[in-house]
Amino acid sequence: MAAAPDSPPAVPVAPDGLPEVVDHVAVARLYGEPLFALPTDLYIPPDALEVFLEAFQGPLDLLLYLIRKQNFNILDIPMADVTRQYLDYVEQIRRSNLELAAEYLLMAAMLIEIKSRMLLPARKSDEGREAEDPRAELVRRLLEYERIKLAAAQLDALPVLGRDFLRVQVTMEQALEPRFPDVHLADLQEAWAEVLKRARLTQHHRISREQLSVREHMSILLRTLHGRRFVEFQELFEPERGAQVLVVTFIAMLELARERLLEITQAEAFAPIYVRLAYQPA
Template sequence: MSSITELPPSPSEPGQPTGVLTLPGMPGVVDQVALAKLYGEPLFAMPQDLYIPPDALQVFLEAFEGPLDLLLYLIRKQNFNILDIPMAAVTRQYLVYVDEIRSTNLELAAEYLLMAAMLIEIKSRMLLPPKKVAGGQEAEDPRAELVRRLLEYEQIKLAAHKLNEIPQYGRDFLRAQVYVEQALQPRFPDVTVVDLQEAWRDIVKRAKLVQHHVISREELSVREHMSIVLRKLQGRKFVEFEHLFDPARGMPVLVVTFIALLELSKEGLTDVTQAEAYAPIYVRLAYTPA
């Protein structure tokens, strides 16, 4: 498929504006000799077997996002000042595009024809004498509203282009997924120091409810109470933490029993665990593999 090339005006065609599209059947002169350049090489004669599909320009127009996009392309392509648009040249070039698709795709050409009518209206208003405005102020340029729309559209288009450059999930990168095989044996949550403190406070609170006022001296052995705790755990899978204490024997025995339990855990003879967070705490004999 041949492409449509923009050619500068020939010296022999002074009426042709700068940047006017040269379509098949409308040859122009480039560098005073060649009609056009094909892949960087000068083309001195129109090929006899040149074929341009009827919808070639239609496909080209569908690349634009609307009339404002096409109009902005024509202005920026020829380095026109957007604040001082040469309406005659831009309108003439714009109509070249629209005329090619009006007969083949009316639905696509409808919105482009509306913009063409607006360009012609603006050019007509520019040819008329400016209206007098009260207060001696100058009349607004007929192109002002079009310029505002073009500038707003260009800002939005640039912002959309910058957003499109941001890496997007599914287009530029994918989420990494790693399969971690879980152990078949359930692992109970570890008991923290805070959990032990809360359980100990609860034991002390209930011990205060059964106090004796008999003052006596009793020698208590941590090793002896370690053996007592081990005997209570012997042959049992789990024992609830609070069942290892006897509040009726008083605070000294509770303290020694708690120290004995800590020593057993420190030496690795017992395990302190719980089924889940905030669940009751259980004590069991440490598991020793055969």
């Protein structure tokens, strides 16, 4: 029996029981079911489908993006191409946000002025020097902006408290903390003043003299050099014992050298000084 002429055409069914996607493309899936067309009563706000592919911080940021994206030499900017691309972007944002576009229009006027000045024949200055490139000021501003932008990116990459790490906070039970009596600062000052007062009443000032013998240090030097071939000059002194001992040790060394019991030698000027016994016992 043939099908009725007014019956709808059969929809192909996939093996999983769902209708096959028309042209292998579905608009969306609603609760697992493929949706082939948007509902006719669906309201979409005009700005809902607008997509900003790039976000710029200002006119200089946009110019730097256009130059770097196309690998232009920033010291030799092709003003015609850059100005045309810049104006296209300004026209797009002017349609949606006139207040935002106002900031970019001033730079657009500057680009047009630079392009116009480049079309005019170059005129030398009164001193006979070549006229400055109309793009020089723009290049200087772009390079300075790029340096600041790179520095800001490096600072942003540093760890930040609250974003990349948190402070460790340890909670202590109040019952475990020892309770000390409250002492005011004035009480500590009075107690310290009392200690100083008692110390001044009991202190004694004594002066003593250390007995240092040159002969004794001469014997010490002879014992130190005994059995050793050469000893460096500095090794015979003990700085930690004070200046008085150093002086007596030096006098003892000179006395031994005068009595020809020591030999003080030096290979050349500014070379280390060595000391040895003038005789070597068998």
